[in-house]
Amino acid sequence: MTYQLETAQHPETLRRVAIDPVSRVEGHGKVTILLDDQNKVHQVxxxxxxxxxxxxxxxxxxxxxxxxxxxxxxxxxxVSHHLAASKALDVIVGAKKLTPAAEKLRRLMHYGQMLQSHALHFFHLCSPDLLFGFDSDVTQRNIVGVAMAHPETAKRGVLLRKFGQEVIRVTxxxxxxxxxxxxxxxxxxxxxxxxDELLKDIYHIVQWSREAVKLIQKVHTQDPGLYNSFGIFRSNFMSLVGHNGDLDFYHGTLRARDDNGKLIFDHLDYQNYDQVIEEEVRPWSYMKFPFIRSIGKEHGWYKVGPLARVQNCNQISTPFAEHERKEFVDYAGGTPMHAPLAYHWTRMIEMLHAAEVIKELLHDDDLLSSDLMVEGERQMEGVGVIEAPRGTLFHxxxxxxxxxxxxxNLIVSTTNNNQAMNEAIRHVARRYLHGREITEGLLNHIEVAIRAFDPCLSCATHALGKMPLEVELVDAEGGLVHSLSRS
Amino acid sequence: MSLTFTLDGKTIPFVDGETIIQAAGKAGVFIPHLCYHPEFKPHGSCKLCTVKVNGRHTASCTMRAMPGMVVESDTEEINAERRALTQMLFVEGNHFCPSCEKSGNCQLQATAYHLGMMSPHYDHFFPNRPVDATHPDVLLDFNRCILCSLCVRASRDVDGKNVFALSGRGIKTHLIVNAKSGKLGDTNFALADKAAQVCPVGVILKKRQGFAVPIGERKYDKAPISEAVTEGK
Incomplete structure (x- = not known):
């Protein structure tokens, strides 16, 4: 299978630029770009x-x-892996239906995680790009820069994440x-x-989440020329949807739509996921490329995560988030939005929904119950699926x-977005790098496209620590032409 | 007239026939140990309970207390030796505390914390030790065995079954199951056996039960081993 810009015909004649590792993402990945003498892009x-x-x-x-x-x-x-595995093993121990307390406690844990992960991604990792510009001064384009220029925004990011972490701690x-x-x-x-400790803070957590949606909505709608087209590609999309087609991060059935929003499959019991999804291995990557079987490798790939979920569901069960979803859908004009930067907007709608669900759960006395375990007839096989912050996760x-x-067999969220991320960076490379001299700011455009998906490369790499960036431009003979680095 | 010795300067009473660790335990003084258990004959193999008696190293679980002994235990030198022994135990087996059911209830882990062990220090052996899951109620995870022989002693001396033994010599010493197949499922071992209750680490575990006790409520979450272990238990 060949995709545009995936494999150059004569790589030996081309120069290679590497972004290694990609910064401000979770985990360790790199981007390679092959250019000819005119800086025309041949492979990304x-x-x-x-x-x-x-x-x-x-x-x-x-x-x-x-x-x-x-x-x-x-x-x-x-928490995503913890719960996806637990759900698969529920099947194996014959626990067909958990007690109400157990289900709600797990849901609370998961929505706490969605809140903290989305807050971390938006405020700590991406807000520098969104608030200062993709090729702004690199010394400012980080969370410290945000804290200096927008102290209240940075503080809320930290406190939102802290609250989510506390929800996880108590569960x-x-x-x-x-x-x-x-x-x-x-x-x-x-x-x-x-x-009661969580109840003390949840009301302003909901309020701050509402304001975060408005912040990204404003950033997005103020520059539609950029935000609606940057890195754009069309694809299918897939997610779990809950009862009545509600947005649901913890449980539901699988639904996939094509790029026009037409259903490919719906109400699919995820125990049978392998009947509809297959994974392709390509020689140049350790990460597999999943696709929908009925459509095939070439066109069956899809995107997952906030942009897929918010557009795949019929509605959101909590009022503020549902209001924001409708505004987003109206903005998109009744057809699916495919712009990668719209991930940020939908991610904040999801963070708001998570905050609202946590608030509802904290008023439910089932959380205090001691009726926590069930068991049943032992099975030999089980599948657990959950909507992790980054998308659909299969165990x-x-x-x-x-x-x-x-x-x-684990298909992690970022793996589901593998082809999608590659398509996004190829679009950006064509649009911004093609025929130009490579600068740090231009390379950051590539990273901005990757960050939109909030990839968690840790799932694949287990890398730890901070992510320095070093870019070297090497000519066809292997000589160093230009080098940029940051630590 | 009562018999006494001194332990780190403190006067410890004892009765004739008691070992140093027994007398110390009764007096509320903790001496780190792994293979010692007050209900069984001492084995003297882990050497964690090593003390200095009148300037010479000896295992406090096998040395009988004598009047007037001057015993050193909680000193920088001896604790450094204990820490090194503990680190060696960690690297000889596969002790992955993060996913071990025994974490928080494990004597090896708690001892490592007590001794201030911050890293394994030595290169890991990473031995290949498949689990024995053949028994319907009990899992044997040999990865975590520290060769304390408590299960051997309990099965032989209390249960009268002789299910376990230590085989091999030196670094090749390992726990075996006394069955032709070598599998626990082919023995008359039972979950109610004393041998199923004494493992200080996570080798002998009840099946289908994991992480039932939440973090914060496990044995050594509540008190460090020096306080949780009284009278040498």
């Missing part, structure tokens, strides 16, 4: 440069360890890598003191009669 690839071994090394482990083990894939949204025992969900339920409920396990894992 987003690479995930390290190998993930989780699917292999949990084989042979007892199933009850898995929800706690697999969350170590990532330190950003471990999972720790802010990162807790143990709250177990196959068949949860291991703890909330104390009255824990609930699929088979367990033998001795309770040991024999097969695991």
């Amino acid at each position: 690839r987003l690479h995930i440069v390290e190998f993930r071994g989780f699917e292999k090394f949990i084989q042979g482990r007892p199933y009850w360890e898995v929800p706690v083990m697999v969350q170590r894939l990532c330190g950003i949204c471990p 999972a025992g720790k802010r990162v890598h807790g143990t709250g969900a177990v196959p068949g339920g949860v291991n703890k409920s909330l104390t009255i003191a824990e609930r 699929h396990y088979q367990v033998d009669e001795n309770d040991v894992i024999t097969m695991a």
Whole structure:
């Protein structure tokens, strides 16, 4: 299969520019660009440069360890893996329906995570680009710069994230890598003191989330020429939808639409995900390329995450977020919005929804219940699917009669967006880099397109630490022409 | 007249026949240990309870207390040795605390915290030790075995079943199951056995139950091992 700008015909004659690693994203990835003597772009690839071994090394482990083990894939949204694995193992222990308390406690944990992850991404990672400009002064284009120029915005970003982390702590025992969900339920409920502590802050968390939607809406609508076209490509999109087609991050059935919004499939029980989704391996990347089987590799790829979810659902169950969804849909003009930068707008609508759901849950006394576990007839196989901050996350396990894992398949959110991210950066490379001298600001345009998807490359790489950027322009003979770096 | 010795300058009473660690435990003084358990004959193998008696190293679980002994235990030198021993235990097996059901209830982990172990220090061996999941109620995860032999002693001396043994020599010493197949599922081992209750780490675990006790409510979340372990338990 060939995609435009994926593979150059004569790479040996071209110069290579690498963004390695991509900065202000979660995890470790790089972009390579091949240019000719006139700086015309011939090849652009987003690479995930390290190998993930989780699917292999949990084989042979007892199933009850898995929800706690697999969350170590990532330190950003471990709750997603924790809950997706728990949901798959619910199936295996025969827990067809959790107790109301267990379901709500898990939902609270998950929506706390959505809140903190979306806040982290928008305020810490992306607001520098959005507030200062993509090629603004690089020394200012970071969270410290935001804190200096817009102290209240930066402070709210920090506090929104902190609140989400606290929700996770009281439901999972720790802010990162807790143990709250177990196959068949949860291991703890909330104390009255824990609930009341969260209730003290939730009202201004909802208010700040509303204002965050307005902030990104203003940024987006003030420059429609840029925001509606930057990195644009058309694709299918997919997500879980809940009861009545509501936006639901925790549970539901799979729905996919084509680029015009027409349904491809709907009400699909995710236990049968492998009947509709297949993964392609390409030799140049460790990350697979999933696609919808019925459409095929070439046109069956899709995007997931906030932009897909907000447009895939029929409505949002909470009032403020539903109001914002309608404004977004109206702005899009009744057809699906495909602009990558619209991810930011929809992400903030989701953050608002998460805050509203947390508020509702905190008024539900089921959170204090001690009825936490169910079990049933043991099964040999289970699939758990959840809408992680970055998109649809699949966990699929088979367990033998001795309770040991024999097969695991994980399709992480960022993998679902693999082709989509590649398409976005190719569009940006054509539009902004083609025929020009490469500068740091221009290369940041590539990164802006990647960041819009909020990729969590950690899921694939397990990389830690800060992300310095070094760009080298090398001529056809391998000589260094130009070098830029930041630490 | 009562018998006494001094432990880090404190006078410890004892009765004839007691070991140093027994007397210290009764007096509320914690000496780190892993293979010692007050209900079983001492094994003297882990060496964590090593103290200095009148200037010479000895295992406090096997050395009988004697009147007038001058015993040093909680000193920088001895704790550094204990820490090194603990680090060696961590690298010899596969101790992945983050996903271990025993985390928070594990004596090895709690001892490492007590001794201020900040890293494994040595290169990991990463041995290949598949789990034995053949028993219907109990999982054996050999990755975490520290060769304390408590399960061996409990099965032999209390349960009368002789299900476990240590085999091999030196660095190749390992826990085995006394069955032709070598599998726990082919023995008469039962979840109610004493041997199923004594493992200080996460080798012998009840099946289908993981992380049932939330973080914050596990044994060593509530108190460090020096306070949680009384009378040497």
